[in-house]
Amino acid sequence: MAPLRSAVPWPLARGVSHRWACLLPLAVAAVLLAAPAQAQSSDPANDAAQPATQPAAPNTPRPTDGAFFLTVHIAGGTGAVAVGGGYWLARRRLEPELLLGIVPKKLGGKTLGVVTLKTTYTPYAPQLGASRWQANPLSFGGLASYTFGPGLNSSRATKYPKGYYWWSSALRFGAVLGARLTHEGGAGWPQRSSYYAELGTNDLYLVSKITNRSLRLSEILTLGLGVKGGGK
Amino acid sequence: MSFLRVLCCSTVLLAGCTLLESNPNQTWAPPTAQHLTAQNLQRLRAHPKSPTDTVRFVFVGDSQRFYDETEDFVRSVNQQPGIDFVLVGGDISDFGLTRELRWVHRRLSGLRAPYLTVIGNHDQVGNGRAAYQQVYGPLNYSFRYGGTKFVCVDTNGRESGFRGRVPDVPWLRRELADTAGVRRTVVVSHVPPTDSDFDPQLIPAYTAAIGSSPQVVLHLAAHIHRYTAEQPYHDGVPYLTTYHMGKRRYLVLSVWGAGQFNLQTVSYGPAA
Numbered sequence: 172m173a174p175l176r177s178a179v180p181w182p183l184a185r186g187v188s189h190r191w192a193c194l195l196p197l198a199v200a201a202v203l204l205a206a207p208a209q210a211q212s213s214d215p216a217n218d219a220a221q222p223a224t225q226p227a228a229p230n231t232p233r234p235t236d237g238a239f240f241l242t243v244h245i246a247g248g249t250g251a252v253a254v255g256g257g258y259w260l261a262r263r264r265l266e267p268e269l270l271l272g273i274v275p276k277k278l279g280g281k282t283l284g285v286v287t288l289k290t291t292y293t294p295y296a297p298q299l300g301a302s303r304w305q306a307n308p309l310s311f312g313g314l315a316s317y318t319f320g321p322g323l324n325s326s327r328a329t330k331y332p333k334g335y336y337w338w339s340s341a342l343r344f345g346a347v348l349g350a351r352l353t354h355e356g357g358a359g360w361p362q363r364s365s366y367y368a369e370l371g372t373n374d375l376y377l378v379s380k381i382t383n384r385s386l387r388l389s390e391i392l393t394l395g396l397g398v399k400g401g402g403k
Numbered sequence: 404m405s406f407l408r409v410l411c412c413s414t415v416l417l418a419g420c421t422l423l424e425s426n427p428n429q430t431w432a433p434p435t436a437q438h439l440t441a442q443n444l445q446r447l448r449a450h451p452k453s454p455t456d457t458v459r460f461v462f463v464g465d466s467q468r469f470y471d472e473t474e475d476f477v478r479s480v481n482q483q484p485g486i487d488f489v490l491v492g493g494d495i496s497d498f499g500l501t502r503e504l505r506w507v508h509r510r511l512s513g514l515r516a517p518y519l520t521v522i523g524n525h526d527q528v529g530n531g532r533a534a535y536q537q538v539y540g541p542l543n544y545s546f547r548y549g550g551t552k553f554v555c556v557d558t559n560g561r562e563s564g565f566r567g568r569v570p571d572v573p574w575l576r577r578e579l580a581d582t583a584g585v586r587r588t589v590v591v592s593h594v595p596p597t598d599s600d601f602d603p604q605l606i607p608a609y610t611a612a613i614g615s616s617p618q619v620v621l622h623l624a625a626h627i628h629r630y631t632a633e634q635p636y637h638d639g640v641p642y643l644t645t646y647h648m649g650k651r652r653y654l655v656l657s658v659w660g661a662g663q664f665n666l667q668t669v670s671y672g673p674a675a
Binding site: 245246247248249250251272274277278279280281283285318320322323329330331336338340341343370373375376378379382383384385386390392393394395396 | 422423424425426427428429430431468469470471474497498499500502503506509510528529530532533534536537561562564565
């Protein structure tokens with residue numbers, strides 16, 4: 172229904188003052204995108220490797236240089252399976268990536284396609300003993316996904332007065348929190364691979380939770396699993 | 404020991420499956436949250452009534468994103484004596500997402516009486532129509548309880564682009580004509596024909612079908628979030644709309660005889 176709803180404008184029309192709270196995932200993503208600059212400028216090892224008076228020799232990769240990686244991701248809202256890739260930045264702490272996902276008819280009622288832009292930040296990478304494995308106890312990130320499917324993207328303008336439904340069914344913003352194991356120094360490709368699991372949620376679930384104390388955190392969470400592999 | 408292990412594993416697996424969501428627009432739901440209309444009708448039929456018995460049911464609308472109130476609603480309804488079933492007049496979800504339907508179901512499954520639904524416009528947004536079909540069942544359906552027939556019809560015309568197909572008037576006529584063993588009929592929809600979201604070209608045919616059926620006792624709807632009672636078509640059929648869940652009020656309706664009904668409003672507060 173709308174007439175009453177539209178009188179009290181949008182998402183948190185339930186008397187909650189945090190009316191911009193659903194933009195939280197976006198804010199997280201913005202902070203993450205700003206992070207590499209900070210990470211590079213505050214890193215003493217990095218500064219030492221590049222004295223201002225002596226530019227780095229060409230063809231000599233700096234430790235901060237990234238590399239491309241490929242991703243296979245399961246669930247977490249971005250498709251039953253999604254594949255894609257990105258580029259490691261900020262000493263491989265930051266992973267911007269593009270994912271192309273699919274939801275089969277059996278799960279979606281009809282086949283849906285999902286395009287996702289995602290950025291994950293992994294601040295700690297302690298080595299596991301003398302092995303080539305690292306444990307990454309914390310990863311967090313933000314994502315924006317667009318779902319393609321019949322009825323999801325069709326304009327509502329032809330059917331409804333403007334603002335009748337304040338959200339888009341196709342465009343979702345989300346945030347994730349996870350952990351991973353990383354193996355470095357493989358002989359062939361991939362030289363570096365990460366196995367991860369992450370819990371996440373999206374803007375609409377978050378709006379539902381913020382406006383309902385009885386909605387449990389476990390009710391709004393999703394689980395995503397994945398593997399990333401790439402050059403060193 | 405092995406039984407416990409299997410139980411633990413299957414619990415973890417099911418929790419994992421539920422968390423492993425391919426997309427918010429997915430329609431998949433665990434088997435316990437599928438075909439709920441059929442499941443609830445089966446529960447209702449387990450307590451049969453004779454045609455002369457009064458049928459007493461709760462009617463509320465628009466549970467959309469009112470999970471706190473839904474929990475309090477369940478607590479209140481469970482204190483009402485002699486409720487045969489609960490009827491939710493559509494807009495069960497706010498965003499047309501499967502997970503929302505399951506959040507509502509998790510709470511309404513705490514009702515002592517079975518509950519039945521009719522689809523609302525918010526339940527049809529995006530992939531919502533398919534989600535509703537998976538979780539609840541057909542968009543148009545009818546059932547009999549005692550001597551009363553309930554015809555639940557999708558009237559969300561605007562959601563279908565006002566193309567003259569929703570509501571399905573020929574289906575409605577057939578349902579209203581099939582009166583063998585029926586003493587009275589209650590028509591249940593989400594959008595009332597008096598609202599601008601009802602397909603205007605179908606209002607005459609829809610209301611004429613109802614007005615010309617002598618068995619019809621009541622037309623029930625939700626959508627406008629408030630209680631109204633009127634006879635807009637001067638045909639002797641009262642058209643009622645009910646409160647939305649956020650109002651913390653609901654109707655208790657009793658129907659009996661050849662066309663008698665009684666209506667009570669119940670208010671409830673938040674849990675202490």
